Amino acid sequence: MNWSYTIWIPLLPLLSFVINGLFYGRMPKKMSGWLGTSALGISTLLSWVTAWKYFFNTPHQGPYEDITAWHTTWMHLTDRFTIDLGIYLDPISIMMLIVVTTVSFLVHLYSIGYMATEEGRNRYFAWLGLFSFSMLGLVLAPNLIQTYMFWELVGVSSFLLIGYYYDKPSAVKAALKAFIVTRFADGFFLIGILLYSYYSGSFLFEDINNIPAILESNGSLPVFMGLSALTWGLLLIFIGGAGKSAMFPLHIWLPDAMEGPTPVSALIHAATMVVAGVYLVARLFPAFHASDHGFALQIVAIVGTFSSLFAAIIAMTQMDIKRVLAFSTMSQIGYMMTGLGVSGIGEEGLGYTASMFHLFTHAAFKALLFLGAGALIHAVHSNSLKDMGSLRKYMPISHITFLIACLAISGIPPFAGFFSKDLILEAAFEKNKLIYAVGWITAGLTAFYMFRIYFMAFWGEDKVYAHKPHDPGITMTLPLIVLAIASALAGWLPFNEWVTSNHETLHTHFNIGSAAASVAIGLVGIIIAYILYKNPSMTPQKMSNRLGVVYQTVKNKFYVDEFYEGVTQQVILKRIATPIAWFDRHIVDGTMNLIGNTTVRISSIIKGIQSGDFQVYAFGILIAVIGLLVWLNYFIQ
């Protein structure tokens, strides 16, 4: 079967980027938006066709095959290290294709309305095209170097889009922060790649995941602090993934990234780029699972679980609707990491499937939440929940779709989040009770903070609005409706047949006890939110006052940002960079100047000539050279 047409899936967004970028100043109004949207539309169509062909229309016995649809040599370093660019199709890359193209398409469509009045929308759509291209290149990569390359490119697109409102200092700061924090993580990622490939002898995923072959070809691997070099490589790679996926303690850039336009947050900082870390771990899952009995995987589980709880706690206290959603994203990605972390392979691979399933459903409902929030922000011209209230009266479509998304993320059946989250909890329950307990509590917190913003925005007291809020136009409501349908129904997809750790069907059974427990805690969260926020009251205020320091600590995000600020300002800049700059100017250069000045002084004493004449110095050098020559001549004979 011919798959080479799949090259057009990433190329079309690239084309949109190039055209919008080159004719940036000369583009007729609205053209850039429609150009980008149609490019992504075709890509989306091709992705769905690919998925259909791959899952239903390819005769296969046993597991799904891995297909290299297209490849070319990018750099032939050595025969061992050849860097290819290619397109690699397997169940997870096809799933990601669907997610990335579809969400990107909807976001493009939505942005036509959302950005209609913006001066720089050509630039905006150019960056959006660049991002879509890079993200697709990332998910389709057949080797770690291509992954890394597009990994950096999505980072840059994210930087450019967060800094879209570049004359706003807070947006600039956020953009720099996002780039630098992820870049910091990527430094370790690259070292991890180099370290790992030194032993695996290849960058290809199929070689990297083949741990027995690596062990065989290396004899014995060096062990450092009880862990083999491969595990160290994987841990370093995971740092890269944790940076991109905003896992604790590298999460600080994500909430600030909300400075970007809201559709960007939906696409990049909710549905696609931030799950790249999860995708990376899933890509290398066999290696993570096999190396040192899955030690690295345990780290993944711990980091994921902690991050999900940590973020959920913070999300309860934030007043900016987008920041709540940002912490919620971090928390949900934590779930995905947990799912992978507790998973085995083959028949024990429930966590893997659940994690990928959650990635899929989360993309739908979180994109919907962000786009819905965008509609609210568009209507009331503020991000703050304090400026919203009773919006259900004015914005029925936004209201219903937002509600569906809230129900989905809170894990209420039959909406999508229920199925995927419950599977993760089930997998955790079998592996580790503590992780399960944390996940279960987090589920309750999730329901609470989601319905907190739901009730605050759509119920509560009517605010005084400068303009009467209303539902946005069709290009904005259509994506909301499509995503709402997906959030409602995606849970029924038979993911266990499609996306599994060994590409074979995974037999799952519905666990009624676990499901009941998840639903129960979700409902508790919703009810508490209902009591506190359905009608305007002073209770939440009083409660936070009573909690005092604890509340302040949480509201200030546990002061992690301040900690980083301190380290970079006080230690790196003041204690390292400044002394180096001083040392260079005063000691190193000072020595050079001293030598120069002394020479001048001595020569002036000797010759009695007070001159800064260039010729005199050149003459001196000539004399010195001749002297050296004479000396050398003797030395040699």
Added chain:
Amino acid sequence: MDRLTILIIIPVLTVLALIFSTKRKSYRVIAAIGMSIQTLYSIYLLLEYLSIRQAGNTSEMVFTRSIIWFKPWNIRYEIGVDGIAVAMILLTSIVTVSGVFVSWRIKDLPKEFFVSLLVLATGVFGFFISLDLFTMFLFYELAVIPMYLLIGIWGSGPREYAAMKLTLMLMGASALLLVGILGLYMHSPLIEGQHTFSIQAIAHSPMALSDQLFFFPFVFIGFGVLGALFPFHTWSPDGHASAPTAVSMLHAGVLMKMGGYGVFRVALYLMPEAAHEMSWFFLILAGGSIMYGAFGALRQTDLKYINAYSSVSHLALVLFALLMMDAVSWTGSVLQMISHGLITALFFALIGMIYERTHTRDVTKMGGLMKVIPFIAMMYVMVGMASLGLPGMSGFAAELTIFVGAFQHSGVLERVFTVIAVLSIVVTAVYILRVVGKMLMGPIKTESFYHMDKARWYEKTAAILLLACILGIGIFPNWLYKLIRESVEPMIKLIQ
């Protein structure tokens, strides 16, 4: 006329045309035409070279020619190129032609300016085609001397100080170099009773280890000064800060590459055993200054100082890779020289354009330039991305090659410095983005910044030409990699 001498003839003819020309407006046109022809000729040379290789010519150097011009010492005008030299020649011509375009509106003494610039370029071209150590050295001096005039006359700020400092340090380096070269000469094999300066001849019968150990530091440091080796790099920030735009471009883009090239072609190739013995010491110097330069750049506020320190960091990476003494690292090192040459030339070109409009190079005094000069600002963002190693730009291809090559050495020292080198890309990102954030983004700080000239055609020509090369190499690095690699391979074989 043989193929390579034309590379010298073209700039010399251009210089003559300039000297005899009397119209003020025609100087820049003559220079631009001359250098455009040179660039086209360099491309032709590359194609010619490729076709010769295609035809199965495997000799180390091609287009060779040797004419004796100083009989008593057997000094020859011996020329020839391999893939590395061809690549460096192409880089030189591209940077020079962009430099001419950037200097389109030079006010003072335009004739003398372009003459000096082209003499400098002639020296560089001659340096890259020379296979005779003494001739090479002469061309090197030919390139350094106009530098003094260019900075001293057309420079800004404390230009006399900077010019003097730069020239003296480079002259001091020349002295060391001359010692090394004469040492190589006196220990060279006897051909018909005479010693030789020929690189190829010396490489095939290197001198004894004890002599190598004596002369290696002379040559390495001599060229290292030019390549901004710590602690002999301090001429570079002052020199760049005072130099006019085109001179900074040529200096950082090409002249400093002569340092790396010399280390590679003379120090390591001709004294490989000493290089193996002493590499640990220079590895510490070079590996350390990768981070040192990056942190140095972090605290600067003058755009040119930032880029000068950035060059210290990036060129230290070149020396670091050279000291690894394997084919992949060496290829990466040459790639890095070319990539850095293009990137840094574009950087200085853009800085010149910005300075012309804002009359300051202090990043803290600027802001929001994206709004008023979008073309220049966007170019700056792109070249910044190239400098911090964004995939798709030449810097990434070069750095990745170096990292992969260096990581194949499992010695502790090599490992530690490789890790440091990789982590330096984080610091690079910080100092680049700091400038982007402060200078290009944010609100406009000064009233006068609201009215600025948009980029002119000659500025766009120079910037687009350089950026196209950066992108071209970044997206399709393999042909260049192959070109260099095939020439590195026999060298590595010979010295191992």
